[in-house]
Amino acid sequence: MRILVTNDDGIESEGLRVLAGAMTAHGDVVVVAPDSEYSGAGAAIGPLHLMDPQVHQVSFDGIADAWAVSGAPALCVMFARLGAFGPVDVVVSGINPGANVGRSVYHSGTVGAVLTGRNGGIPGLAVSQTVEGFGVEGQGWEEAIANQRWHAAAEVASTVLSGLLGDEHDSPWAVNLNVPNLDVADMKGWRFTDVGTLPPRSITSASLVPHPDNAEAFKVTMQWGDAVDMPADVDTGAVMDDYVSVTFLSRLVALPAKADSKLAACLDGLF
Secondary structure (H helix, E strand, O other), rough: OOEEEEEEOOOOHHHHHHHHHHHHHOOOEEEEEEEOOOOOOOOOOOOHHHHHOEEEEEOOOEEEEEEEOOHHHHHHHHHHHEEEEEOEEEEEEEEEEEOOOOHHOOOHHHHHHHHHHHHOOOOEEEEOOOOOHHEEEOOOOOHOOOOOOOHHHHHHHHHHHHHHHHHOOOOOEHHHHEOOOOOHHHHHHEEOOOOOOOEEEEEEEEEEEEOOOOEEEEEEEEEEEEEOOOOOOHHHHHHHHOOOEEOOOOOOOOOOOOOOOOOHHHHHHHH
C-alpha cells in the first residue's frame, strides 16, 4: 500500500505533518503538497501552459519521500496519478484547520485533491477539523489554530482509513471526514452524513470599499453571519454537535432532462 498525503495549506502545515505520520501505520507514505497555501482552490489545477510548475524534494519529519509543488493540491494529485512520484494506491488529504462541510465542499482544496484522485481511479479521504470561533472572530489565524488537537483528528482519520481499506467497494471512493476539535474521548461518536446546504457560518455580504493606496481600485470587505443550526444527519450539524461526520461524495452526474422543455424547443429551432 502506497499512500499519497497532500493538503491545501502548504508543505509547512502542522496538520499535514501529523496526518502523514499517522498514515505510516497503513503503508508507505509519499508527501506531495503545495509549496504555499492554496485554501479554497477546489479541484483547480491552474493554467499549465502559463504556470510552468516546479517540484522540489523537501525534508519532512519521518517521511523519506516528500515533495513541494508550485501549484494547487489537485495538481499535486494529478502529477502523482500520472506517475511522477511512483505508484499511488490511495490519496489522504489534510488535516485542514476548519470544517469542510455544506457548500464549502465545492471550494475546498482539501476535498478537491481527493476528487481529483477519484477521477483518475484512485480512492481518497479528505480530513478536516473544526476551528474554535470559525477563525472569524477577529483573532489572527495562528492564534485561532493554536489549540488544534491535530493528533485526535489523525487518530480518527487512521481508524476511518482502516475501515475503508477493509471494505469492498464497487468503485473508487471519495470520503469527506470532518472531526470536532476535541480529544477523541470527548467526542460524542460518529455519523454517516449527507452534505448540508450551509457551512457552520457563512459570509452574508460583500461590499466594495475604495482602496487607500490606489484611487482606481477597490477592496472587498465581507461580513460574517451568525452560526447556523443544521440537522444532525448532515455534515454541518453533526460535526458542530461534536460528532465525527463521514460523508461519501458522489461523482458529478447529469440529471434527467425533459424532452418537451422550452430548452429542447429552442435547440430544435436552431438545428
